[in-house]
Every structure is written in structure tokens, then in C-alpha cells.
Amino acid sequence: MSLEFSAQVGVRGFDVSLPVAAGETVAVLGPNGAGKSTLLTVLAGLLRPDSGRAVLGDRVLFDLGTGGRGRWLPPHERGVSMLAQDALLFPHLSALENVAFGPRSRGVPRAEARRRATAWLERVGVSELAARRPAEISGGQAQRVAVARALASEPELLLLDEPLAALDVSAAPAVRRMLRDVLADRTALVVTHDILDAFTLADRVVVLEAGCVVDLGPTRDVLDRPRTRFAAGLAAVNLLIGTVTAAGVVRADIRMPPGEAAPDIRARFLGDLAAGDRAGVCIRPSAVSVSVAHPTDADAAPIHSGPRDPALTHPRAADPEQTMLPVTVTDLEPRGDLVRVRAGDVAADVAPGRVADLDLAPGVHAWFGFAAADAIAYRL
Amino acid sequence: MAVAAVGAAFVLLPLVAMVTRVNWAEFVPLVTSESSLDALGLSLRTSLTATALCVLLGVPMAVVLARTEFWGQRILRSLVLLPLVLPPVVGGIALLYTFGRRGLLGQSFEALGVTVAFSTTAVVIAQTFVALPFLVLSLEGALRAVGTRYEAVGATLGARPTTVLRRITLPLVVPALVSGAVLSFARALGEFGATLAFAGSLQGVTRTLPLEIYLQRETDPDAAVALSLVLVVVAVVVVAAAHQAGRSGGARLRGPS
Numbered sequence: 001m002s003l004e005f006s007a008q009v010g011v012r013g014f015d016v017s018l019p020v021a022a023g024e025t026v027a028v029l030g031p032n033g034a035g036k037s038t039l040l041t042v043l044a045g046l047l048r049p050d051s052g053r054a055v056l057g058d059r060v061l062f063d064l065g066t067g068g069r070g071r072w073l074p075p076h077e078r079g080v081s082m083l084a085q086d087a088l089l090f091p092h093l094s095a096l097e098n099v100a101f102g103p104r105s106r107g108v109p110r111a112e113a114r115r116r117a118t119a120w121l122e123r124v125g126v127s128e129l130a131a132r133r134p135a136e137i138s139g140g141q142a143q144r145v146a147v148a149r150a151l152a153s154e155p156e157l158l159l160l161d162e163p164l165a166a167l168d169v170s171a172a173p174a175v176r177r178m179l180r181d182v183l184a185d186r187t188a189l190v191v192t193h194d195i196l197d198a199f200t201l202a203d204r205v206v207v208l209e210a211g212c213v214v215d216l217g218p219t220r221d222v223l224d225r226p227r228t229r230f231a232a233g234l235a236a237v238n239l240l241i242g243t244v245t246a247a248g249v250v251r252a253d254i255r256m257p258p259g260e261a262a263p264d265i266r267a268r269f270l271g272d273l274a275a276g277d278r279a280g281v282c283i284r285p286s287a288v289s290v291s292v293a294h295p296t297d298a299d300a301a302p303i304h305s306g307p308r309d310p311a312l313t314h315p316r317a318a319d320p321e322q323t324m325l326p327v328t329v330t331d332l333e334p335r336g337d338l339v340r341v342r343a344g345d346v347a348a349d350v351a352p353g354r355v356a357d358l359d360l361a362p363g364v365h366a367w368f369g370f371a372a373a374d375a376i377a378y379r380l
Numbered sequence: 381m382a383v384a385a386v387g388a389a390f391v392l393l394p395l396v397a398m399v400t401r402v403n404w405a406e407f408v409p410l411v412t413s414e415s416s417l418d419a420l421g422l423s424l425r426t427s428l429t430a431t432a433l434c435v436l437l438g439v440p441m442a443v444v445l446a447r448t449e450f451w452g453q454r455i456l457r458s459l460v461l462l463p464l465v466l467p468p469v470v471g472g473i474a475l476l477y478t479f480g481r482r483g484l485l486g487q488s489f490e491a492l493g494v495t496v497a498f499s500t501t502a503v504v505i506a507q508t509f510v511a512l513p514f515l516v517l518s519l520e521g522a523l524r525a526v527g528t529r530y531e532a533v534g535a536t537l538g539a540r541p542t543t544v545l546r547r548i549t550l551p552l553v554v555p556a557l558v559s560g561a562v563l564s565f566a567r568a569l570g571e572f573g574a575t576l577a578f579a580g581s582l583q584g585v586t587r588t589l590p591l592e593i594y595l596q597r598e599t600d601p602d603a604a605v606a607l608s609l610v611l612v613v614v615a616v617v618v619v620a621a622a623h624q625a626g627r628s629g630g631a632r633l634r635g636p637s
Contacts, residue, residue: 092554105543
């Protein structure tokens with residue numbers, strides 16, 4: 001079932017329009033308070049927007065003019081199931097009865113409802129738990145039962161609100177794989193904070209910020225070429241935003257001390273970019289090198305991020321293909337065998353030994369360098 | 381600690397004092413006399429009926445108070461709980477002017493040939509009046525504590541509101557319902573003032589156990605003490621039952637942790 005959705009909620013500053021194709025899974029990303037849960041609760045029929053319209057297949061979920069008057073289907077007539085962070089299995093019913101609840105509520109005879117419930121428990125891999133009470137099963141198992149329960153009611157739209165967030169690290173991967181299998185060919189919205197969920201489960205992603213859609217597109221496009229700081233942070237890449245100049249470089253929107261020009265970013269251009277276009281430049285932190293003196297100085301020796309990038313293993317001071325950004329280190333964060341050196345919104349991954357050699361610490365002035373080949377510019 | 385011990389002694393000492401005054405040799409004949417058995421039987425019958433009425437009226441009231449919002453709801457809640465703080469005898473007089481021969485509704489009943497005041501029905505009404513807030517209060521608290529999350533899930537699974545109420549909301553608050561009903565029963569069993577004012581004291585018709593005890597105190601203190609002990613035992617059993625209901629219900633929801 002395809003979905004057309006548009007709704008406004010004044011007090012929350014929520015104004016979102018979103019089309020979802022039949023059988024498509026869309027990941028909803030965004031910082032806390034961006035309106036992700038509002039989107040789901042409006043679709044589920046638990047929150048009435050001020051105005052808006054939603055059509056699922058050929059069923060009008062709501063059609064409210066200004067003032068909130070108009071059609072409003074109650075939750076139980078929508079064919080929209082919601083799966084929350086907590087499994088919220090009914091504690092007084094067994095796993096099987098929980099799954100059979102949806103069919104029973106729609107008038108399916110008891111025996112048939114139980115047969116369907118058994119089949120769904122099998123499908124999500126927990127058929128042996130049928131007789132157990134929710135209090136007697138683990139979080140990962142409970143979430144599987146909750147998935148079976150949501151699907152057994154044969155929803156035309158499935159809403160998942162951070163379905164893996166409450167699971168421990170060991171239980172999440174198996175449940176994620178199970179979700180990928182059951183979500184194939186299903187119309188669904190998945191709210192998530194996890195980029196892996198977006199890549200695994202979703203065909204497209206929508207990024208919400210402050211109640212509005214700021215980015216929308218195929219998962220890979222949005223996360224590989226982020227348009228917002230939030231998406232860049234989620235994809236763990238650096239995003240510099242600027243304007244294309246006549247010289248074929250991107251002049252970054254970085255505030256500089258008076259008298260100094262903003263740095264020009266040399267980058268590989270994707271698609272047509274003309275002078276004056278707004279552009280985003282995306283660089284992986286592992287491709288960024290750190291030095292403490294300006295590399296044009298005689299004694300400068302750029303420090304490189306690691307073995308992943310052989311092109312950068314020899315010093316290329318004043319290389320025209322190299323961009324050097326003056327930064328002030330704000331934070332050092334150990335990540336596995338590398339240290340992430342943050343300077344405001346930009347980050348570089350550097351070997352711990354180099355951090356010690358350069359005596360890097362918050363407040364130290366340094367240079368971040370990267371090659372044009374590692375910087376991808378695209379139209380915003 | 382010391383203050384707590386004094387408090388505990390304050391509660392327990394009168395019971396001990398009463399037990400020491402029980403005439404054990406005459407105990408069985410005293411509590412099985414005709415008037416005693418009449419009073420005990422009447423008390424149990426009327427209290428059970430009143431409890432059933434409390435459940436019947438109290439469950440919808442608690443659901444409405446906990447799950448809806450309307451103008452004047454806070455005032456209504458205070459009014460519903462009024463019998464808790466009202467002196468029972470005042471409640472009895474209020475009931476008399478409602479259901480009595482010349483009362484607000486009593487006149488209509490009278491026209492139909494039904495006399496409510498000073499009948500067993502009056503006993504049940506008086507007991508329901510004072511016991512109802514106990515059930516409403518404990519059930520409303522439980523409904524608020526359980527929250528609406530399970531109900532929302534039920535609705536998105538396609539259950540209409542009545543199905544949600546029957547299969548989710550009520551089963552979730554069964555422990556509170558049981559303990560609330562037990563408390564109501566206990567309150568109904570001990571009811572004295574409203575019963576006396578509204579139903580009078582006719583043996584076998586309106587003279588419940590507390591009334592019997594009060595009357596016997598004048599003529600036969602031994603019988604009064606013996607019957608008091610019976611009432612204490614019933615009360616202890618009831619409190620234990622309520623406690624048990626709350627615990628096993630809680631354990632059922634939380635699981636064997």
C-alpha cells in the first residue's frame with residue numbers, strides 16, 4: 001500500500017509531507033525532538049494533528065482542514081501497526097495469545113487466530129516460547145514476539161519506533177536480520193538512531209530536523225552525500241558547506257579572523273557545479289591528516305591518519321591538490337586503534353602515537369589537511 | 381524506632397485488652413445464639429451484596445475518572461470521595477432524605493409500593509455508599525499507574541475500544557480490583573453509623589453485627605466481646621486476603637524475578 005502523508009502540529013512546530021511507495025521501507029532519522037515520534041503517533045491515530053491529510057492505499061486515514069475538523073479514522077480502523085522500542089507485550093497474556101490478539105480483535109475465530117499466531121512465531125524464530133508469559137522471556141525474544149504480533153494483525157503500514165534501541169548489543173544483530181526479512185516488500189516507516197538500521201532495513205531515508213523534512217532520498221545518497229550536519233554526524237563523515245568559486249574550488253562558510261580569507265577547498269566534483277552554486281564537501285575522518293605548524297613552513301611534517309591512504313604517506317606540503325584548514329582542537333576521543341581528533345564540526349582519525357608526538361590537546365592550534373581526491377563536492 | 385513501637389502498641393494493645401476479656405468458657409454459646417447468628421448472617425449477606433454493587437458502579441466510575449478528561453472532573457472526583465471523610469451518621473441522614481419515605485427519590489419508590497428505608501435494602505445502600513470510594517480510589521490509582529501504552533498498542537492492532545477495555549485494561553488492573561473489593565467489603569462489614577441512621581436496628585432485617593455488638597454491650601458485655609472477636613478475625617482474614625491478592629497479582633505482572 002502506498003502512503004501519502006502531510007500533517008501540521010502547531011504546538012510542536014511539526015510540518016511534514018512524506019510520500020511512501022507501496023512496499024517501500026523508509027528510515028526516519030533526526031535528532032531528539034525533531035518530530036520522528038510525532039510522525040508515527042499521527043499515522044497510528046494516537047495524536048490528532050491541527051491539519052493535514054493521509055491516504056493509505058485507497059483508505060483516507062485523516063483529512064483535516066484548518067481547525068482540525070474533517071475525517072479522522074480511529075486507530076483500530078487504520079490497518080496501521082506500531083512497534084515501539086519496548087516490546088510492550090500484554091503481561092497477562094502468553095506469547096501466543098499476544099500474537100493472536102490482533103486477528104482475534106478483527107473477528108478471526110479462535111482456532112484460526114491461534115494457527116496464524118503459531119505461524120508468525122515460527123516466522124520470527126521463537127515458536128518454542130508460545131506458552132510463556134512476557135515476564136519469562138528475554139528482551140530480544142520479546143521484541144521478536146512483538147514483531148510477530150504487529151504483523152499478525154496484517155497491517156497495511158508498519159511503524160517501527162527504534163525497534164532495536166532497547167536490545168543489548170548481542171541480541172540486536174539477529175533481530176535486525178529478522179526485521180530485514182519481514183520488512184522486504186512491506187510498506188513501513190522505521191525511526192532509528194542507528195546508521196546500520198538505515199542501511200540494512202530501509203530503501204530510502206528521510207531526515208527530520210525541528211519538525212521539518214531537511215533531506216529525503218535513497219539511503220546511500222543521503223548518507224554518502226549528506227546535506228545536513230545531522231546526517232553527516234550519523235554517517236560519521238565531515239561535511240563542509242560552501243560556495244563554488246570561478247576558480248573551481250569551494251569557498252567554505254567558515255568564520256575567519258578579520259583580514260584572512262576563508263579556506264578554499266579543493267575537491268572532486270560530482271555532477272555539474274557552476275560558480276556560485278552552494279555545495280557540500282564530504283571527507284572521511286580517516287582521510288584527514290593533522291599537523292601543528294603550517295605545512296608550507298620548512299620544518300613542517302604533516303602527520304597522517306593511518307595506513308589506509310597510501311597517497312598521503314609522504315609529505316606534500318603546499319601541494320596544490322591538498323587543502324589545509326586551520327583549526328583549534330576541541331576534543332580527543334579514543335576509537336579502537338585510532339584517536340578521533342575533533343575541531344568543532346571537523347574531525348580527523350589519527351594514530352595514538354602521532355597524537356603524542358604532536359602533543360595534541362584541546363585548545364592546541366593545528367592544521368587539518370586532505371587531498372582533493374578524498375573530498376567529494378556535490379550540489380546542495 | 382521508639383515512636384514507631386509506641387504507635388504499634390497503640391494499635392495492638394486495645395486488641396490484646398479485648399482478647400483478655402473474652403469469656404472462653406461461654407464463647408461458643410455466645411456467638412451461636414440466635415440473635416448473634418442472625419446478625420452475622422445478615423452482615424455477611426449485605427456486605428457481599430454491597431461489594432458486588434461497588435464493583436458494578438465503581439469500575440465504570442474509575443475508568444471514566446482515569447481515562448477521560450472533562451470540565452469539572454476534579455470537583456467530581458472530590459465529591460465521589462466525599463463518603464470517605466463524611467461522618468457515617470451524616471451519610472445515613474443524607475440517604476434518609478434521598479430514599480426515605482418522604483425523600484427525594486423515596487416518594488417515587490413509595491408510589492410504586494416500594495419502601496426502602498428501614499429494610500435490608502437500606503442496609504445494602506448504606507454500606508455501598510460508604511464503601512464505594514475505597515474501590516474507586518484503588519482502581520483509579522492502578523489505572524493511572526498502568527498507563528495507556530498497552531491500550532494504544534491494542535488499538536493499533538485493530539481492537540475496538542470495548543475490546544481493549546475487556547481484554548487489556550481490566551485484566552491489567554485485576555489485582556487492584558480485588559484488593560479494592562476486599563477493602564470495600566471490610567468497610568461494609570464494619571459499617572455502623574449510616575446503617576443505624578438510615579436502616580434502623582431490626583433483628584434479622586437491619587441489625588448487622590456492629591449494631592448487635594453495640595446493643596449487647598449494654599445488656600451482655602460477654603456476648604459483645606465474643607462477637608467483637610469474631611469481627612476482628614474476619615477483618616484480619618480480609619486484610620490478609622487483600623494483601624495476598626495484591627502480591628500475587630503483582631508477581632504475575634512482574635514475573636519470577
